[in-house]
Amino acid sequence: MQFSFSPEELRTITDATGSLGETRATLRAIASLEAAGPGDLSFLGNAKYRAAVPQSRASVLLLPEDYDGEPQPDQLFLFVKNPSAALAAICARLEQQLWPKPQPGVHPTAVVEEGALVDPTATIGPLCVVAAGAQIGARAHLQAQVWIGAGAQIGEDCWLMPHSVLSARCVLKNRVRLHPGVVIGADGFGYDFVEGRHEKIPQVGTVVVEDDVEIGANTTIDRARFSETRIGAGTKIDNLVQIGHNVIVGKHCILCSQVGIAGSVTLEDYVVLAGQVGVSGHLRIGQAAKAGGQAGIIADVEPGVFISGYPAMPHRLASRLQVLQRRLPDLFKRVDQLERELAARP
Amino acid sequence: MQFSFSPEELRTITDATGSLGETRATLRAIASLEAAGPGDLSFLGNAKYRAAVPQSRASVLLLPEDYDGEPQPDQLFLFVKNPSAALAAICARLEQQLWPKPQPGVHPTAVVEEGALVDPTATIGPLCVVAAGAQIGARAHLQAQVWIGAGAQIGEDCWLMPHSVLSARCVLKNRVRLHPGVVIGADGFGYDFVEGRHEKIPQVGTVVVEDDVEIGANTTIDRARFSETRIGAGTKIDNLVQIGHNVIVGKHCILCSQVGIAGSVTLEDYVVLAGQVGVSGHLRIGQAAKAGGQAGIIADVEPGVFISGYPAMPHRLASRLQVLQRRLPDLFKRVDQLERELAARP
Amino acid sequence: MQFSFSPEELRTITDATGSLGETRATLRAIASLEAAGPGDLSFLGNAKYRAAVPQSRASVLLLPEDYDGEPQPDQLFLFVKNPSAALAAICARLEQQLWPKPQPGVHPTAVVEEGALVDPTATIGPLCVVAAGAQIGARAHLQAQVWIGAGAQIGEDCWLMPHSVLSARCVLKNRVRLHPGVVIGADGFGYDFVEGRHEKIPQVGTVVVEDDVEIGANTTIDRARFSETRIGAGTKIDNLVQIGHNVIVGKHCILCSQVGIAGSVTLEDYVVLAGQVGVSGHLRIGQAAKAGGQAGIIADVEPGVFISGYPAMPHRLASRLQVLQRRLPDLFKRVDQLERELAARP
Numbered sequence A, B, C: 001m002q003f004s005f006s007p008e009e010l011r012t013i014t015d016a017t018g019s020l021g022e023t024r025a026t027l028r029a030i031a032s033l034e035a036a037g038p039g040d041l042s043f044l045g046n047a048k049y050r051a052a053v054p055q056s057r058a059s060v061l062l063l064p065e066d067y068d069g070e071p072q073p074d075q076l077f078l079f080v081k082n083p084s085a086a087l088a089a090i091c092a093r094l095e096q097q098l099w100p101k102p103q104p105g106v107h108p109t110a111v112v113e114e115g116a117l118v119d120p121t122a123t124i125g126p127l128c129v130v131a132a133g134a135q136i137g138a139r140a141h142l143q144a145q146v147w148i149g150a151g152a153q154i155g156e157d158c159w160l161m162p163h164s165v166l167s168a169r170c171v172l173k174n175r176v177r178l179h180p181g182v183v184i185g186a187d188g189f190g191y192d193f194v195e196g197r198h199e200k201i202p203q204v205g206t207v208v209v210e211d212d213v214e215i216g217a218n219t220t221i222d223r224a225r226f227s228e229t230r231i232g233a234g235t236k237i238d239n240l241v242q243i244g245h246n247v248i249v250g251k252h253c254i255l256c257s258q259v260g261i262a263g264s265v266t267l268e269d270y271v272v273l274a275g276q277v278g279v280s281g282h283l284r285i286g287q288a289a290k291a292g293g294q295a296g297i298i299a300d301v302e303p304g305v306f307i308s309g310y311p312a313m314p315h316r317l318a319s320r321l322q323v324l325q326r327r328l329p330d331l332f333k334r335v336d337q338l339e340r341e342l343a344a345r346p
Helices: A007-014 A047-052 A083-098 A315-326 A328-344 B007-014 B047-052 B083-098 B315-326 B328-344 C007-014 C047-052 C083-098 C315-326 C328-344
Strands: A018-022 A040-043 A060-064 A075-080 A183-186 A191-194 A197-200 A206-209 A220-222 A228-231 A306-308 B018-022 B040-043 B060-064 B075-080 B183-186 B191-194 B197-200 B206-209 B220-222 B228-231 B306-308 C018-022 C040-043 C060-064 C075-080 C183-186 C191-194 C197-200 C206-209 C220-222 C228-231 C306-308
Touching: A007 A018, A007 A060, A007 A075, A007 A083, A040 A083, A060 A083, A075 A083, A183 A206, A206 A220, A220 A228, A306 A315, A315 A328, A315 B315, A315 B328, A315 C315, A328 B328, A328 C315, A328 C328, B007 B018, B007 B060, B007 B075, B007 B083, B040 B083, B060 B083, B075 B083, B183 B206, B206 B220, B220 B228, B306 B315, B315 B328, B315 C315, B315 C328, B328 C328, C007 C018, C007 C060, C007 C075, C007 C083, C040 C083, C060 C083, C075 C083, C183 C206, C206 C220, C220 C228, C306 C315, C315 C328
Parallel strands: A040 A060, A060 A075, A183 A220, A206 A228, B040 B060, B060 B075, B183 B220, B206 B228, C040 C060, C060 C075, C183 C220, C206 C228
Antiparallel strands: A018 A075, A191 A197, B018 B075, B191 B197, C018 C075, C191 C197
């Protein structure tokens, strides 16, 4: 994003202890040392890239205090205790610019049904719908075109981005973020096969999302058959993830994009599933277990194990098998040769 | 979800033939025998769990009439002909509470364009858009923020949940359910490669969804190039499924989450595709064929076959190959040994 | 879709040089030679299907000028220079009927915040939200219920379909099409693991989508950590695709449905990824490289290579290994036999 901090502001934001040179460029973006050009800010986050600093065309450079060198013309060096932390401080400031604090209140085009309880410090943006009996907590922000079903509950400081959906009676605790298009509380996928037809099993449970969970765009989390589907505190979920009914996700898990978790699976705390991993129904994935991209998990996983492949197996074994597979053409030739040699002997 | 049936109401709903004990707990949820605590209702759905009943802390238990035992203090036994059926009756009642019958009529914030035909018994919820020439059938329910394109047709008793999209000229027959975020009728993915560029092939067909189809959240079904993409009656589709242009899905199929079906595929009736299965274009999957999770189908499939793996093959073969693969390290050693032994002989 | 061209109109649209026979059928659809029935138009696009023409029950047939045969009763032959081109001309006309040019202007139910700049030739449809500082270019079409974040920019002749989202400060150049449910500019998925918790790394970059890009339904493209995620001109993206933060997609790429690309990947121009392909983070895929369905790419790919399988390898090798795998049961038997024979010898 574009931004426009003056050198003086940057000095303050980054808590710079010194500087060298000056620039008249208007800062517009952040870039790596090599990619940066005039108008960019860059930083030396890792000492091993030190040699790239003199070549960098960035207008402003965040450097460690012990950096020894001279800026180019129209280039400003800012010396800071920790360039990565200084960059984070700038990014935090940019984030505030990108997402300024919304004004509390209900937009005149929003539809808040009778019987909904909206905290006066909450923001209900344009064209949102909040159904009867829903509760919206302090400083919650429904950005625009959000749908909140009847009896749903939203805690404090939640942020629901445009087109997100929280269906009837589902619950977000505090500081939960839903990115655009998230659907929480669609029906679980359950049918009985009766006389040649799939008869729907009512899905009357809920979804509970605990504190500090962030959920990526267009991800779907189904309501439980009865009882609840639960996402543990601090868990982070990427885009286009599917979480089936009655799944229990532990605390501080990481679910990367396009992961699919079938019904009634339990993930213990600190589980990490890389992109496109699939988990069959009714399994338990042990604490801090990790699965590599596209792994197909069809059996319980012990805590702490790193698995990959299809069907998922310990990663070390999977890697070994991949190496051996590539040697299969050779193995077939060796067996041919053995057979020939043996036949040729008396 | 929370609910609050009195013991007397439960007796009526479940058609209980007798009872033992009593509880003063307010019922809040349904749970399994082991998981249930005070305030929960539980049930003995399968005789093999009989031994778990005396340990259950549920406040109310649905038990078969021949169950022989005593409730704990503050615990109510309800004796019924079939506990699973009794539970289903309660769930059906809960479903009515969760999704009360909507009032017919058009919400004042909905936009119904001139020339759209809306049955007077239909419900058009807040902030829906119904474009010109669309037809909305009897008792159809567009819940909120739904978009219906020009000339689209919706039959009787359909339920379109928030943020679902039915694009121009596409058709839903009767009792179709679209979960939130479903997109029906986006363009098929077709281009001609002409002089270094991808030129769009117009996609002017439609999508027809037959009776009693249910489609999960954020699933996408593309319109045909010309003619139609069709989903057969009684088919159930989970979340985040992709169905390409000109696909024909038979009747009573099951497509689990994140399945992807490329263009012009035909699924015959009763096909079951587990989660994350992919099907290449222009294939035919025979009646009642089944594919295991993550299967990659790149050739036609005969009726009734169970396939899995990549590329998909009969499941029995896939399982056999998986076992043998894990024995590859040993096989390589055996061949090494054979070579050594042969070399050592005269 | 249904259409109603008279034979005379068809002659004009297709630039027919001659005709034989006549039909009184009302034309309703386009179909292949075999599938067509009365009311359908069909065409001989490929000379090898010539023998299917006499059996076709289509009411109107587009045929090459050198086709030698007689129509059936109530059947019209139209002779054209190139039947495929003639069909394309009809489809283009149908496309205009399906998507008539919208009237410029802002729908009274749309919310355009103060400080947004909307070109007077643009169309802002019902229930759209355009936040402060956004810029909407000439003839751009926001169809309905679209959300445009603060400071976002949309070029000329873009078409954003219902429920699409362009988040704050993201950019669409010219002639970009977003299908329903597309989310551009959700946060990248980045966290630091600090004292047992995942701390969010601010995502303050943008997404830039260049000219003539088309993006399928419910696809998600994340904003960069800083700097930008970029989609090159002429690239076409199917439904339910995930593109992570800081990804650079080259020009004229094809990304099929459910592809997932992790953060900081670079795709050079003309890359083709088939359905459900996954790409690990920080990789480079060379120009015109192609990946088969479900390929799992975990290493850089050279230009022009065709890869498939998991982990992705040259397709020829993958195919060879698949053949050999199916011969594993036999190989194990042969090694058993060799061991027996060797043991039986002196």
